[in-house]
Amino acid sequence: MRYACNFTISKALKFGVVAAQGSLKSSLNLKLTFKPSRNIHMENKENSSSRGALIVLEGLDRCGKTSQSSRLYKYLDEQGYSVESWRFPDRNTGVGQMISSYLANQSHLDDHAIHLLFSANRWEKRMLMEDKLRSGTTLIVDRYSYSGVAFSSAKGLDIEWCKAPEIGLLAPDLVVYLDISPEKAAERGGYGGERYEQLEFQKKVAKSYLTLHDSSWKVIDATLPVEDIEEKLREIVLDSITICQKGKLLSQLRSS
Numbered sequence: 001m002r003y004a005c006n007f008t009i010s011k012a013l014k015f016g017v018v019a020a021q022g023s024l025k026s027s028l029n030l031k032l033t034f035k036p037s038r039n040i041h042m043e044n045k046e047n048s049s050s051r052g053a054l055i056v057l058e059g060l061d062r063c064g065k066t067s068q069s070s071r072l073y074k075y076l077d078e079q080g081y082s083v084e085s086w087r088f089p090d091r092n093t094g095v096g097q098m099i100s101s102y103l104a105n106q107s108h109l110d111d112h113a114i115h116l117l118f119s120a121n122r123w124e125k126r127m128l129m130e131d132k133l134r135s136g137t138t139l140i141v142d143r144y145s146y147s148g149v150a151f152s153s154a155k156g157l158d159i160e161w162c163k164a165p166e167i168g169l170l171a172p173d174l175v176v177y178l179d180i181s182p183e184k185a186a187e188r189g190g191y192g193g194e195r196y197e198q199l200e201f202q203k204k205v206a207k208s209y210l211t212l213h214d215s216s217w218k219v220i221d222a223t224l225p226v227e228d229i230e231e232k233l234r235e236i237v238l239d240s241i242t243i244c245q246k247g248k249l250l251s252q253l254r255s256s
């Protein structure tokens with residue numbers, strides 16, 4: 001019985017749960033469709049779209065995202081890559097401070113209002129993000145639009161409504177999902193007492209991620225030893241960076 005809710009994306013893929021949801025999924029996907037963005041200003045045509053990669057790490061609370069982000073950042077930096085470590089929510093901005101106080105239960109907001117603040121927090125960084133990527137800097141981003149949609153829709157908000165404000169933000173070159181069951185994540189302890197750090201809610205978030213995920217995501221078993229996760233992550237991230245260095249147009253999130 002204990003395992004009834006103990007699902008992960010890896011297990012779902014194995015047992016065909018995702019395939020079985022096919023028709024539903026096709027209408028719900030937040031697709032990373034490639035759409036050429038505005039003109040690129042560079043003299044050398046061959047190199048015209050060489051840039052840094054937008055790498056996003058997603059997963060439940062306590063899945064290990066934050067420590068893997070910092071290990072990855074350290075590794076890439078040591079290897080001489082131009083790289084920055086970002087996270088959402090970015091609690092340093094005015095909007096980020098409102099979010100932080102909401103998460104700490106120091107303020108109360110309508111579910112729609114906080115959803116839009118999370119989204120606004122990404123919009124306020126969009127221009128800087130684009131500048132960094134175009135100048136060749138790779139960004140490792142701890143949570144992005146998928147967290148936005150997964151957490152808000154887990155509260156019961158309409159998923160299409162949740163996706164709408166994300167449309168037009170930059171599409172990641174790589175989404176890595178660190179896969180762990182909510183039960184296992186909770187066993188790790190260390191939930192910090194923030195608003196969403198509760199097992200019952202995390203179970204709902206896990207289901208939302210399952211609905212959102214598509215075949216372009218790379219799923220890593222987050223229960224593996226830390227070093228193994230790190231190695232797998234490096235490999236797929238380096239591939240993505242190489243593709244972007246060779247030249248890849250920036251694209252935007254849009255709903256399919």
Ligand code: FDM
Nearest residue numbers: 088089118119143144147148151152196
């Ligand atoms: N979260 C995060 C959201 O609900 N929406 C979002 O758009 C983002 C980026 O905020 F519980 C939630 C996820 C998490 C909480 O995130 C704070 P960190 O990664 O634990 O700081």
Ligand code: MG
Nearest residue numbers: 061062194197
């Ligand atoms: Mg957290």
